[in-house]
Amino acid sequence: MTDLLANLGLxxxxxxxxxxxxxxxxxxxxxxxxxxxxxxxxxxxxAMLLPITFGLDPVGALIMLAGIYYGxxxxxxxxxxxxxxxxxxxxVITTLDGHQMARQGRAGIALGTAAIASxxxxxxATLLIAALGAPLTKLALVFGPAEYFALMVxxxxxxxxxxxxxxxxxxAMILVGILFASVGTDLETGQERMTFGLAFLADGVDFxxxxxxxxxxxxxLRNLDHTETRDVVRQQIGRLLPGRADIKQATPSVLRGTxxxxxxxxxxxxxxxxxxxxxxxxxxxxxxxxxxxxxxAIEGVAGPESANNAGAQTSFIPLLTLGIPxxxxxxxxxxxxxxxxxxxxxxxxxxxxxxxxxxxxxxWLGNLMLLIINLPLVGLWVRLLKVPxxxxxxxxxxxxxIGIYSINSVPTDVMFIAFFGIVGxxxxxxxxxxxxxxxxxxxxxxxxxxxxxxxxxxxGDPIVFLERPVxxxxxLLTAVVLAAALLPSLRKSRDEVFTEA
Amino acid sequence: MRSILTRRLxxxxxxxxxxxxxxxxQGYPERPITMIVPFAxxxxxxxxxxxxxxxxxxxxxxxxxxxxVAGAGGTTGITRASQATPDGYTIMMGHMGTHGAAPALFKGxxxxxxxxxxxxGLAAGTPIVIVAKNNFDAPDLKTFLEAVKSGGAKxxxxxxxxxxxxxxxxxxxxxxxGAKPTLVVYRGTGPALNDMxxxxxxxxxxxxxxxxxxITGGTIKAYAIATPExxxxxxxxxxxxxxxxxxxxxxxxxxxxxxxxxxxDVAAKLDAALAKALEDDNTKKRILELGGTVPxxxxxGPAALQKLVESEVARWTPVLRAAVDGSQ
Numbered sequence: 001m002t003d004l005l006a007n008l009g010l011x012x013x014x015x016x017x018x019x020x021x022x023x024x025x026x027x028x029x030x031x032x033x034x035x036x037x038x039x040x041x042x043x044x045x046x047a048m049l050l051p052i053t054f055g056l057d058p059v060g061a062l063i064m065l066a067g068i069y070y071g072x073x074x075x076x077x078x079x080x081x082x083x084x085x086x087x088x089x090x091x092v093i094t095t096l097d098g099h100q101m102a103r104q105g106r107a108g109i110a111l112g113t114a115a116i117a118s119x120x121x122x123x124x125a126t127l128l129i130a131a132l133g134a135p136l137t138k139l140a141l142v143f144g145p146a147e148y149f150a151l152m153v154x155x156x157x158x159x160x161x162x163x164x165x166x167x168x169x170x171x172a173m174i175l176v177g178i179l180f181a182s183v184g185t186d187l188e189t190g191q192e193r194m195t196f197g198l199a200f201l202a203d204g205v206d207f208x209x210x211x212x213x214x215x216x217x218x219x220x221l222r223n224l225d226h227t228e229t230r231d232v233v234r235q236q237i238g239r240l241l242p243g244r245a246d247i248k249q250a251t252p253s254v255l256r257g258t259x260x261x262x263x264x265x266x267x268x269x270x271x272x273x274x275x276x277x278x279x280x281x282x283x284x285x286x287x288x289x290x291x292x293x294x295x296x297a298i299e300g301v302a303g304p305e306s307a308n309n310a311g312a313q314t315s316f317i318p319l320l321t322l323g324i325p326x327x328x329x330x331x332x333x334x335x336x337x338x339x340x341x342x343x344x345x346x347x348x349x350x351x352x353x354x355x356x357x358x359x360x361x362x363x364w365l366g367n368l369m370l371l372i373i374n375l376p377l378v379g380l381w382v383r384l385l386k387v388p389x390x391x392x393x394x395x396x397x398x399x400x401x402i403g404i405y406s407i408n409s410v411p412t413d414v415m416f417i418a419f420f421g422i423v424g425x426x427x428x429x430x431x432x433x434x435x436x437x438x439x440x441x442x443x444x445x446x447x448x449x450x451x452x453x454x455x456x457x458x459x460g461d462p463i464v465f466l467e468r469p470v471x472x473x474x475x476l477l478t479a480v481v482l483a484a485a486l487l488p489s490l491r492k493s494r495d496e497v498f499t500e501a
Numbered sequence: 502m503r504s505i506l507t508r509r510l511x512x513x514x515x516x517x518x519x520x521x522x523x524x525x526x527q528g529y530p531e532r533p534i535t536m537i538v539p540f541a542x543x544x545x546x547x548x549x550x551x552x553x554x555x556x557x558x559x560x561x562x563x564x565x566x567x568x569x570v571a572g573a574g575g576t577t578g579i580t581r582a583s584q585a586t587p588d589g590y591t592i593m594m595g596h597m598g599t600h601g602a603a604p605a606l607f608k609g610x611x612x613x614x615x616x617x618x619x620x621x622g623l624a625a626g627t628p629i630v631i632v633a634k635n636n637f638d639a640p641d642l643k644t645f646l647e648a649v650k651s652g653g654a655k656x657x658x659x660x661x662x663x664x665x666x667x668x669x670x671x672x673x674x675x676x677x678x679g680a681k682p683t684l685v686v687y688r689g690t691g692p693a694l695n696d697m698x699x700x701x702x703x704x705x706x707x708x709x710x711x712x713x714x715x716i717t718g719g720t721i722k723a724y725a726i727a728t729p730e731x732x733x734x735x736x737x738x739x740x741x742x743x744x745x746x747x748x749x750x751x752x753x754x755x756x757x758x759x760x761x762x763x764x765x766d767v768a769a770k771l772d773a774a775l776a777k778a779l780e781d782d783n784t785k786k787r788i789l790e791l792g793g794t795v796p797x798x799x800x801x802g803p804a805a806l807q808k809l810v811e812s813e814v815a816r817w818t819p820v821l822r823a824a825v826d827g828s829q
Contacts, residue, residue: 047542047569054555141699185573188686190606190663190825203572322698323714324691328541331691335543338710339551341790345714409570449688456685457657457701 004131011130011357015365020060024362027064028369031071036079036381037399041208042072044406046332050339058340059355063362065336066316069329070122070363073312074370077114077305078381081107083396085216089207090308092438093276095215097293097300104296107382112241113250113298114305115374121258121306122367125313128262129320130360136266140318143267145454146464150474151267152447155274156440157478158281170436173427177440178447180205187449200412209413210441212400213420214427214434220393221425241378242298250302253283261307265314265326272311272326273442276304313363320348320356529589529767530563536757537593539578541571545710545791549625549755550594552787556778561770565592574664575599576607583612587760589767592621597753601813602669605821614814619768620806621757622775626794628728628752629670630738632712632721633704634697642724642744649680649704656682659693659705666753667693667707669817670727672824674706677748697721708753709734709792727751734792752794756806768803776801 014020034045046065053061073090080091081098094114101110128136143151160170183194184204195201242250260282261275283303284293293300315326323345325331337344342352349356384392404413424434458464466472538550547569554565570578579599585591600614612618631642639645649656658675660667667690675682685702687693690711696702698720709726713734716723725744726732741749757775759768778784785795799805 043542047567050542050551140695144696144699144701185663187662187688188684199577203577318695322695322720323718324695325543326691328543331541331689332543335548335551338548338791339787341787343714343717343790345718347714347718409568453685453687456683459654459683 007353007357008130008361010353011359011361014059014354014358015063015361020063020358020362021365023056023060023064024067024366025369027067028071028074028366028373031068031073032075032078032370032373032377034068035072035075035077037403041403041407042069042329043332044403045072046329046336050332050336053336054339058337058342059358061340062333062336062342062355062359063366065333066359066363067366069333070309070312070366071370073309074115074118074374077118077308078111078374081110081114081301082381082385083216083392084219085396085400086211086438089211089273089438089442090276090311092211092215092435093280093304094301094308096280096435097295097297100294100296101298101301102385106296107385108378109242109246109298110301111378111381112375113246113302115371115378116242116247117250117254117257117302117306118309119367119371120254121261121310122313122370123364124258125262125265125310126360126364126367129314129317129363130357136317136321139266140322140324142470144468145450145457146468146471147474148267149447149450149454150465150471150478151274152443152450154474154478154481155277155443156447157481158274158277158439160436166431169432173432173434173436174440177437177442178444180210180437181441181444182448188452200410204445205416205441206407206413207438207442208407209404209416210420211438212404213417214424214438216396216400217417217421218424218428218434220396221421222428223389224393225425241375246298250298253279253299253303254306256282257303257306258310261310262314264307265311266317267326272308272315275307275311277439279303279307309367316359316363319344320359323348529764529770530561532590533564533566534561534589535568535591536565537578537582537591538567538569539571539575539582539593539595539599540569542567542569545627545708545753545793546575546594546596546755548710548791549627549788549793552784553594553624553757553775553778556781556784557771557774560774560777574603574606574662576603576610576612576664579603580611582758583617583760585760587619587762587764589759589763589771592757592759592771594624594755595758596666596755597813598664598666598669600756600758600810602664602817602821604814605818606664606669606825615807615811617761618758619761619763620803620810621759621768621771622801622803623754623756623796623806623809624775624779625788626728626752626754626796627708627710627792628726628732628794629666629706630709630712630716630726630735631674631704631706631724631741631749632697632716633724634700634702635720635722636700637703637722639724642739642741642746645704645724646678646680646746649682650678653681654683656680656704657685657702658682659685659687659697659702661687661690661693661707665690667705669821670706670751670753673751673817673820674749676820676824678746694721713792725749728794732792732794733789754809756809758806772803 046068076091077094079085080094081102084095084099086092086095098110101107156174160167183201185192185202192202257279260279264275265272280300280303283299284290287299315330318324318326319330319333325334334344342355400417401414404417427434454464465475536550536554538547540546550567554567558565570581575598579593579595582591582593604610604614639648658671660671662668690707693705694715709732715721716735723735723738725741725746726735726738727741727750729740731740741747779795788795
């Protein structure tokens with residue numbers, strides 16, 4: 001404990017230097033801005049800003065780059081709520097209730113809740129990294145391919161819970177998502193699957209392309225279809241910040257979301273992506289009146305938002321302690337560290353204590369700054385909704401196109417968002433939900449990979465999923481949830497739960 | 502300190518010169534140069550490209566901007582770069598995979614490593630290290646080789662996907678040693694290392710940049726490094742020659758190429774800028790810290806690179822073809 005305090009003291013003494021404070025602020029600000037611009041993601045931004053950091057000392061540079069990363073997570077929720085475009089896989093869920101809240105004139109409350117929930121989760125996650133970072137890496141090593149596969153299966157069962165409409169349609173969407181995920185070059189054999197000989201499909205469909213098309217472009221088409229719904233958003237803005245009743249309602253969700261998000265974030269196999277989904281599923285399941293979900297339930301924003309920020313924070317644990325990047329942004333952070341002459345890995349904590357603890361302290365300061373940056377901005381963002389839609393949608397379209405192009409510099413990606421936009425529009429018209437499709441897409445690819453790897457290691461023997469206690473436990477839990485969903489006696493009430501009035 | 506100052510002044514001078522003399526052929530470069538890196542940002546090739554590009558920018562007086570075009574083992578980016586106008590404003594960072602192993606692995610490759618490019622020069626090498634899980638029951642390389650050979654398909658070998666460095670160098674290793682382990686595929690080195698630390702897979706061969714932190718951190722162990730000399734980044738790891746596998750010498754090299762048909766004076770300027778970057782103390786230091794090697798005078802330059810590409814294609818093609826055909 002005294003060690004922890006001494007270490008945190010060291011961290012704050014470094015993070016509170018004038019230069020590092022300024023860099024942290026700059027990172028958070030840039031992160032928020034790119035998060036808010038639909039499509040421009042943290043990967044492109046960090047890659048672009050990397051050369052600028054050459055002249056800085058490594059600690060300051062990494063504090064700034066980390067700030068961009070979690071700032072973007074923060075900002076991404078803003079677009080999810082205001083214009084229904086998830087910037088990252090982790091903010092897909094926020095669109096479900098967040099955007100509904102905005103439509104009901106409660107955009108300010110949704111944004112405020114997201115900001116406060118994220119700040120709380122960030123604080124807890126920072127403390128968690130500081131106190132338990134090293135021992136927690138053991139958890140990462142318990143998770144082999146079999147465990148990850150079981151985790152992904154559980155995730156897909158959650159996807160069923162996400163659905164607003166009929167279960168059958170949700171399952172269909174999940175399967176389509178998995179199908180999309182299997183497009184591209186097969187990892188093991190190098191053979192192309194379902195690419196129709198088209199070169200740009202060789203690496204599969206990009207998540208951002210799919211998400212932006214299905215959510216962003218489809219949303220624009222839908223709005224142009226009947227403009228009166230936009231007017232509802234514009235008419236009334238309402239309160240800007242959550243009131244006492246809102247906070248009371250959201251608090252338990254924030255607590256649960258933080259625990260779920262932090263735990264999944266520690267897993268190096270990109271477990272953080274499941275956090276918001278899991279949190280939402282649990283909130284909906286334990287709610288007294290689940291029908292509110294999907295129609296602007298504040299818990300549906302508070303839980304996933306805290307899970308997403310906690311996960312963003314704790315995903316630094318595998319990076320800093322194992323040297324293993326759990327996702328593409330973290331891989332870029334590894335590159336940034338190596339360029340600055342720091343070798344990420346088990347040695348960072350002992351060899352570069354200044355960097356390790358300085359970064360941890362800066363994460364908390366960064367979260368505080370984000371709260372300070374974002375709360376006053378809520379008014380501004382909400383006012384953005386007053387901008388006439390005929391001016392707004394070309395801007396959104398432009399930013400989406402620029403953002404998508406900046407990811408891989410491939411023109412076909414831009415055409416692809418148009419294609420998926422039309423697909424998304426058709427799906428909405430037919431009453432299919434895009435969220436389960438996206439979850440199926442994200443999890444499908446991982447699931448296939450882990451399944452094949454687990455079976456390669458067991459030489460084709462499926463008993464491996466039952467022999468390993470963690471994997472067996474997760475699968476058992478999944479089976480219970482699934483059985484509960486399919487039992488005829490429960491079915492009637494379930495249909496009431498899942499069918500939107 | 503003074504040298505930095507004078508260098509800054511020199512840069513200013515160059516920049517001013519570039520501004521003063523527009524539109525003449527001598528004026529190259531007049532605008533930023535794009536360097537296509539065919540891999541995602543953050544990996545070894547990207548890091549080396551950024552280090553070199555930074556110093557090249559200073560001596561060229563124009564920014565060398567990195568553009569990451571990842572996909573299909575790096576061949577997507579290189580194909581795109583090979584089709585760019587050869588005016589010196591689009592160059593690329595090729596590597597062992599894209600300019601050595603690719604013809605054997607990718608049918609219908611749209612470029613020929615030896616014919617579609619004007620080589621500029623070798624930038625850096627990253628030696629290959631043979632690593633294994635900590636509890637692999639073999640104290641040194643010799644016993645390890647015995648275990649891998651006699652273990653057959655019971656041994657698990659990790660690699661980071663078809664076309665990756667760990668894939669080609671792993672296949673080369675197996676063909677030299679005569680081993681037939683089960684291949685376990687990962688999407689990138691990170692997850693493979695994680696499973697190795699947890700003891701799920703037995704061994705792999707990969708670039709020193711990727712595995713050095715885990716080796717020094719004691720979470721995995723290294724049997725040998727596949728270079729003629731030991732690396733200062735891992736001084737305790739013996740070379741393959743010392744440890745008893747002299748035939749396995751391999752390094753993932755990174756080199757700058759331009760599309761075929763570059764004007765001679767432009768090529769000369771790029772060549773000089775790259776050479777200068779490799780002389781820069783800071784760049785050199787960073788590359789060495791990563792465990793990389795800086796090419797010697799004899800290894801640098803367009804002619805040496807052309808030779809390297811030809812010998813690499815000749816080296817990889819039969820080994821990889823045999824392995825790929827054997828698995829189908």
